[in-house]
Amino acid sequence: MPTIFIDGKEYRYEGEGKSLLEVCLSLGFDVPYFCWHPAMHAVGACRQCAVKVFTDAADTRGKIVMSCMTAAVDGMRVSIDDPEVVDFRARVIEWLMINHPHDCAVCDEGGECHLQDMTVMTGHVYRRYRFDKRTYRNQDLGPFIHHEMNRCIQCYRCVRFYRDYADGRDLDVFGAHDHVYFGRFADGALESPFSGNLVEVCPTGVFTDKVFKGQYARKWDLTTAPSVCTLCGHGCNILPGARFGTLRRVRNRFNHAVNSYFICDRGRYGFQFVNGEYRVRTPLLREGDELRAASVDEALTRIRELLQSGSMAGIGSPRASVEANYALRALVGAERFSHGLPEQQFALLAALLALQRSAMSPSPTLPEVEQADAVIILGEDLANTAPRLELAVRQAARIIPDELEAAALGILPFDDAALREAAQGATHPLFLCVTGATSLDALATVTYRAVPDELARLALAVAHRLDASAPAVTDLAEDVAALADRMAEILRNARRPLLICGASAGSLALIAAAGRLLAALEAGDGSPMLRTVAPACNSMGQALLGGVSLEEAATAETLIVLDSEQLRPAQIAGAKQIVCLDSLLTEISERADTVLPAATFAESAGTLVGSDGLAQRFFQVFVPEGEIRTGWQWCDALMAGRWANLDALITEIATESPAFARICAIAPPADFRILEQKVPRQSHRFSGRTAMTANVSVNEPPPPDDPDSPLAFSMEGAQKRPPAPLVPRFWTPGWNSAQAVHKFQEEVGGPLRGSEIHRVIEPDGSTLPPVTVPSAFTPREGELLILPAYHLFGTEPLSMLTPGIAELAPAPYLALHPADAARLGVKAGGMVTLTLGGTTHTLSAALRDDVPRGAALLPVGIVDSPVPLPAWGTMERGRHA
Amino acid sequence: MPDLREYEQAGGYAGLRVALRMTSTEVQGTVKAANLRGRGGAGFPTGVKWSAVPLGEGARRPKYLVVNADEMEPGVMKDRILLEGNPHQLIEGIVIAAHAIEAEHAFIFIRLAYREAAERLRRAIEEAASAGYLGANILGSGLNLDIAVHRSAGRYICGEETALLNALEGKRPIPRAKPPFPQTVGLWGQPTVVNNVETLCCVPHILRHGPEWFLGLSRSSDGGTKLYGASGRVRRPGVWELPMGTPLREILEEHAGGMREGYQLRGLLPGGASTDFLTPEHLDIPMDFGSVTQAGSRLGTGTMVVLDDQTCPVSMLISLEQFFARESCGWCTPCREGLPWVVRLLRALENGDGRSDDVALLEAHTRLLGPGRTFCALAPGAMEPLQSALKYFHEDFTRHIAERGCPWRKAPVV
Amino acid sequence: MLTEAERHEIEEEIAAVREHTRAAVVEALKVVQRRRGWVSDDDLGDVATCLGLTRTEVDAVATFYNKIFRRQVGRHVLLICDSVTCWIMGYHDLLEHLRAKWGMELGETTADNRFTLLPVACLGLCEQAPAMLLDGELYGNLTPARLDEILATHA
Numbered sequence A: 001m002p003t004i005f006i007d008g009k010e011y012r013y014e015g016e017g018k019s020l021l022e023v024c025l026s027l028g029f030d031v032p033y034f035c036w037h038p039a040m041h042a043v044g045a046c047r048q049c050a051v052k053v054f055t056d057a058a059d060t061r062g063k064i065v066m067s068c069m070t071a072a073v074d075g076m077r078v079s080i081d082d083p084e085v086v087d088f089r090a091r092v093i094e095w096l097m098i099n100h101p102h103d104c105a106v107c108d109e110g111g112e113c114h115l116q117d118m119t120v121m122t123g124h125v126y127r128r129y130r131f132d133k134r135t136y137r138n139q140d141l142g143p144f145i146h147h148e149m150n151r152c153i154q155c156y157r158c159v160r161f162y163r164d165y166a167d168g169r170d171l172d173v174f175g176a177h178d179h180v181y182f183g184r185f186a187d188g189a190l191e192s193p194f195s196g197n198l199v200e201v202c203p204t205g206v207f208t209d210k211v212f213k214g215q216y217a218r219k220w221d222l223t224t225a226p227s228v229c230t231l232c233g234h235g236c237n238i239l240p241g242a243r244f245g246t247l248r249r250v251r252n253r254f255n256h257a258v259n260s261y262f263i264c265d266r267g268r269y270g271f272q273f274v275n276g277e278y279r280v281r282t283p284l285l286r287e288g289d290e291l292r293a294a295s296v297d298e299a300l301t302r303i304r305e306l307l308q309s310g311s312m313a314g315i316g317s318p319r320a321s322v323e324a325n326y327a328l329r330a331l332v333g334a335e336r337f338s339h340g341l342p343e344q345q346f347a348l349l350a351a352l353l354a355l356q357r358s359a360m361s362p363s364p365t366l367p368e369v370e371q372a373d374a375v376i377i378l379g380e381d382l383a384n385t386a387p388r389l390e391l392a393v394r395q396a397a398r399i400i401p402d403e404l405e406a407a408a409l410g411i412l413p414f415d416d417a418a419l420r421e422a423a424q425g426a427t428h429p430l431f432l433c434v435t436g437a438t439s440l441d442a443l444a445t446v447t448y449r450a451v452p453d454e455l456a457r458l459a460l461a462v463a464h465r466l467d468a469s470a471p472a473v474t475d476l477a478e479d480v481a482a483l484a485d486r487m488a489e490i491l492r493n494a495r496r497p498l499l500i501c502g503a504s505a506g507s508l509a510l511i512a513a514a515g516r517l518l519a520a521l522e523a524g525d526g527s528p529m530l531r532t533v534a535p536a537c538n539s540m541g542q543a544l545l546g547g548v549s550l551e552e553a554a555t556a557e558t559l560i561v562l563d564s565e566q567l568r569p570a571q572i573a574g575a576k577q578i579v580c581l582d583s584l585l586t587e588i589s590e591r592a593d594t595v596l597p598a599a600t601f602a603e604s605a606g607t608l609v610g611s612d613g614l615a616q617r618f619f620q621v622f623v624p625e626g627e628i629r630t631g632w633q634w635c636d637a638l639m640a641g642r643w644a645n646l647d648a649l650i651t652e653i654a655t656e657s658p659a660f661a662r663i664c665a666i667a668p669p670a671d672f673r674i675l676e677q678k679v680p681r682q683s684h685r686f687s688g689r690t691a692m693t694a695n696v697s698v699n700e701p702p703p704p705d706d707p708d709s710p711l712a713f714s715m716e717g718a719q720k721r722p723p724a725p726l727v728p729r730f731w732t733p734g735w736n737s738a739q740a741v742h743k744f745q746e747e748v749g750g751p752l753r754g755s756e757i758h759r760v761i762e763p764d765g766s767t768l769p770p771v772t773v774p775s776a777f778t779p780r781e782g783e784l785l786i787l788p789a790y791h792l793f794g795t796e797p798l799s800m801l802t803p804g805i806a807e808l809a810p811a812p813y814l815a816l817h818p819a820d821a822a823r824l825g826v827k828a829g830g831m832v833t834l835t836l837g838g839t840t841h842t843l844s845a846a847l848r849d850d851v852p853r854g855a856a857l858l859p860v861g862i863v864d865s866p867v868p869l870p871a872w873g874t875m876e877r878g879r880h881a
Numbered sequence B: 001m002p003d004l005r006e007y008e009q010a011g012g013y014a015g016l017r018v019a020l021r022m023t024s025t026e027v028q029g030t031v032k033a034a035n036l037r038g039r040g041g042a043g044f045p046t047g048v049k050w051s052a053v054p055l056g057e058g059a060r061r062p063k064y065l066v067v068n069a070d071e072m073e074p075g076v077m078k079d080r081i082l083l084e085g086n087p088h089q090l091i092e093g094i095v096i097a098a099h100a101i102e103a104e105h106a107f108i109f110i111r112l113a114y115r116e117a118a119e120r121l122r123r124a125i126e127e128a129a130s131a132g133y134l135g136a137n138i139l140g141s142g143l144n145l146d147i148a149v150h151r152s153a154g155r156y157i158c159g160e161e162t163a164l165l166n167a168l169e170g171k172r173p174i175p176r177a178k179p180p181f182p183q184t185v186g187l188w189g190q191p192t193v194v195n196n197v198e199t200l201c202c203v204p205h206i207l208r209h210g211p212e213w214f215l216g217l218s219r220s221s222d223g224g225t226k227l228y229g230a231s232g233r234v235r236r237p238g239v240w241e242l243p244m245g246t247p248l249r250e251i252l253e254e255h256a257g258g259m260r261e262g263y264q265l266r267g268l269l270p271g272g273a274s275t276d277f278l279t280p281e282h283l284d285i286p287m288d289f290g291s292v293t294q295a296g297s298r299l300g301t302g303t304m305v306v307l308d309d310q311t312c313p314v315s316m317l318i319s320l321e322q323f324f325a326r327e328s329c330g331w332c333t334p335c336r337e338g339l340p341w342v343v344r345l346l347r348a349l350e351n352g353d354g355r356s357d358d359v360a361l362l363e364a365h366t367r368l369l370g371p372g373r374t375f376c377a378l379a380p381g382a383m384e385p386l387q388s389a390l391k392y393f394h395e396d397f398t399r400h401i402a403e404r405g406c407p408w409r410k411a412p413v414v
Numbered sequence C: 001m002l003t004e005a006e007r008h009e010i011e012e013e014i015a016a017v018r019e020h021t022r023a024a025v026v027e028a029l030k031v032v033q034r035r036r037g038w039v040s041d042d043d044l045g046d047v048a049t050c051l052g053l054t055r056t057e058v059d060a061v062a063t064f065y066n067k068i069f070r071r072q073v074g075r076h077v078l079l080i081c082d083s084v085t086c087w088i089m090g091y092h093d094l095l096e097h098l099r100a101k102w103g104m105e106l107g108e109t110t111a112d113n114r115f116t117l118l119p120v121a122c123l124g125l126c127e128q129a130p131a132m133l134l135d136g137e138l139y140g141n142l143t144p145a146r147l148d149e150i151l152a153t154h155a
């Protein structure tokens, strides 16, 4: 292990090719920085991270260098405390403060501001600059990001994240000298689906969370707990923060394997449904045409009666936790439990499960995805179906000269600008086989747009070229055959190809073809990887748990439904009585017999199985008002207290269901203590605790108990750093901002200390059944194959309850190819009537070249399809154009 | 300006013919032997710079030669004279240099204000191309080279060689970190050499007459002649080609004709705005890289700006530092924020708002904006005149504070 | 809207930089400025379209340079050198003269929209200081009187 001398003391450090800054931070030293970011590396702009290096023991003068732009070398002598360099770092802050408005008292960043931290760290105190400050006009950047340019310290991080890392093209830097401006050409909503990360990337208050602004609380006043985003299947780790019984914001929670430093805007902003007026807070009972509030006992009694009379079934949900679904199954019995999905949709999940199990290696983690040297995407519009994965694919696509090449060119391996310059935007092969335009088009080597069957045929054709034992696709069009040749040629040389396939296209044939292609790749000499995309936060948990189909369960007289939001009334039209466990009133719960108020993710704990087969625990953030309980607790109540607490339930699941054998280990059990204390959800600075309920009683109420986790709803508790799964906030002395995360990592940029990943889906040596080649797609006269289209804002219904998301979601549309439009006499923007599965919709027509001929795209969630897509529909020109 | 025929009659393009009979390495060797040092300001040995470019079969291609004709440093006007006066000489130098590094494309990056020079260059390039000195298979040698002229849109920082590359790429012209050096990762990531106009204008003569001849022209160990210039209150401001190492006094008194009637010499910036002041006591030093450095300044571009005894040094520094502050690219903190502060402090002194700590604050900035502390050499360059002024004209600064304004002139400065 | 001629010139600039389309950005902006004096938001948008860049990307470059005018200027643009040699040799006298003559400050345009007055860094004409750049043409050895003569020829 190499060593380094820091201020005269010798230290061992890990790893070659690291910068001095990374090594110092990893060793626990506080070296201030601004422009460096662990995911975006160094550019040397801010000059804040200066240290001194000495040529040898005899050198007493040394030389000031930027630690972020200097390679750590074995035996190096460094000083962080040298007076000259200490002064220089303080002066850098002094310069940055020249134009800074010092509006900390009213700044949303206050208390978690990296600039504040670095100011204190460098010791700069008194202002000597006595002249005017420059001021800027701010921009309206849309519903999510508040812009306050006067606070800018020109670290260039925003553009480096937005442009260089996330490939956004509507934010940039303007002007020169001491008049540089970071913003857009003109006012308007930021276009990148990752724009919200600016809030965390910006080291001061230029980009702050506009949604949070409306119900602002200081970081130290928020109650926080480790959680997992429930708004898609990816499972990004998040840190929701609540205050006075409302959820105020969501921040990224670093998890090396899943989301690292970034989440998407749906995940960050889509939580507002938690606070809505439409929440159900007490049990509701039907009386005639009305639902009336009832006591818990009354409601439970009624439900017990209902469950006794006639046939009954329980309908679970892929958006509810493993525990909630399992508890419902325990309540109704396995044979009467449905996973909540129509046969056809569950088949897709089962196919994804089988696919993951048939693979030779487990699903790659995020850094492994970013290391792919070729990516094939089958049928997924990633930015809209698994946004965080899309951001990772962007990193994979980008060619970074490897260490050897970089060394040959004289590039330091962490010099981000030089690596980009050397690579000149070169990309690894990216094959997009999709049903329409996607955000990755500009990066793609090949874009093939067709209906799912045709995508499957191409995938099989490629498989056949790589592995003769795969079935041949004999009737391929010439250009598609040429494409298959080209893809196979490139893939043959790929060392770490990544195949991405999911349920979004609604096609079993496509998943089967993916399986065959994966097997063909595995037959070669590379190490192929597979990532699957499932729609909901616990889809794969449902696939593991199983159950009868929704259609079958719906024949019972009484249904007990977990999360009726995900169902359409028609799907359970036959039921006589419905009991809903819902967090908000839905079309179904409004017609239910009994509604039990269910907790949202923020008010409950449980386990979710993400698309990648990782099981993750989320914890309750705050205690909601009213009689809200989580799904498993209601089932438990109906069974008169079967489980002592969540741990008891988890233990039962792990014993009963081998697939979930490992879920006990995800997080420490509820009786885990640090020095006999629980882990506090509130910071040591939490304020207003005695005042919160002073209007009711001057006695401070005891904090609510949490029997289900080692976390306490309190500011009292262990102040020592808890194990990774329990870390409720990133905060250490001197590091109040999101940057504090490095103090929790094994080394900067590395996994959280003591974190582990818990896979519940792993390769098991199984093989997939032989595939059959789908026949070529033939457009039908008078009909269009309606394909699902997805939208970051629009597809996911709960997130649509956030006003900003609804504002940015597209209006209902039907997109079709101009040639089909011409054939049907439809003009762009004209109204069309779509008949699908017996219902009709009047929609505005969008004419798009990217839509396969003979097909049309219908936005899921924005237009409600009565049948699973793809499905054939008929279309007529609307009467009122 | 000589046309192609006249240039040829004067021996033009003979150096190229010599070079074409040599290998790239031999051309590099000849220029190394001539001890040609870069005339853009830093004085880096040109042959050595070229030899860092990977050559031969394995080298990445295309490679580029970039001519730095940005010349925006205050007090510097030497390259304009060369560009307007004899563009063919530059073109010949470009073709030879391109051969030395196996470049197939050359760019001349010329500042927008030099419209006449750009026009003449364009015409000369056409002439040279039709005579076979440019284009495909130059003089039957099998070598190819095209030259494109890029006229900038302002900004001194574009003269910094890596910022210049970004400018050519159509990006914001902020400098790049070094390493990697342009010779390995340059224009569009490819091996690239950036040379000053005057540097390249020396090259044809070195090839034609040999390195010994070139060394022999010099009065110092640096090879060749140098364009020296003088501006300010001298009798005959101008630019002259003289042996490298010509003494300062000779340039000032013989060529520039000495100070104007009624003015005394107080100091001078020997090589443009980014060099330290020298004073009358330094007049006997030879103007070559080593000697000027020894005297505490830099040869820089060799074009001096003269400060007379009736001009306020503080006022002169306002102009200098205002230039640097305005031309800072805005990338690194010390330069972006420090320089405007320096300007405001100087203005405050000049306007009678100076405070007793201001001189110390200025002095601190000269150290804090020094080499290594900023991202590129702009800010350290900006500090050279200031730090030397604080040394040689210290009293002028303190008088501004004590007398609440500029002793030279009672009206405030705008 | 760009004229046919402008579009054509921009396309030529793009062709000249071969596969490096972005490299034509400054020249493309200058095409517009040559004909219109400055680059309006609309024109900048058109240039962006020609180059396959976003308006944000083009403006990020345009606003770096001080000789791409993003605000309307007068018929003639007078850039007066305020760098060191000119500063010593009479910049202030020239500036005072113009301020008095036009009753305006640096950065402004005369009421008749005839002249815009801007400061500029060293023009490389130091041996002829003080100097200026008027409509792209260099003038040296200026005095207030000579300045008046030159200005008189610019309607």
Ligand SMILES: Cc1cc2nc3c(=O)[nH]c(=O)nc-3n(C[C@H](O)[C@H](O)[C@H](O)COP(=O)(O)O)c2cc1C
Pocket: B037, B038, B039, B040, B041, B042, B043, B044, B046, B049, B068, B069, B070, B071, B072, B073, B156, B157, B158, B159, B160, B161, B162, B194, B195, B196, B197, B199, B200, B376, B377, B378
């Ligand atoms: C801020 C700054 C501005 C510069 N401007 C010029 C310039 O206008 N012309 C020039 O030749 N070199 C300029 N240089 C120096 C160049 O970076 C580079 O060293 C030079 O072009 C190399 O050519 P040479 O080796 O032939 O001297 C500048 C350097 C800095 C730091």
Ligand code: SF4
Pocket: B157, B174, B175, B327, B328, B329, B330, B331, B332, B333, B335, B336, B374, B375, B376, B377, B378, B379, B380
């Ligand atoms: S010193 Fe820094 S801010 Fe100044 S020009 Fe160089 S890189 Fe830009």
Ligand code: FES
Pocket: A032, A033, A034, A035, A036, A042, A043, A044, A045, A046, A047, A048, A049, A050, A066, A067, A068, A069
């Ligand atoms: S963090 Fe090193 S220069 Fe900014």
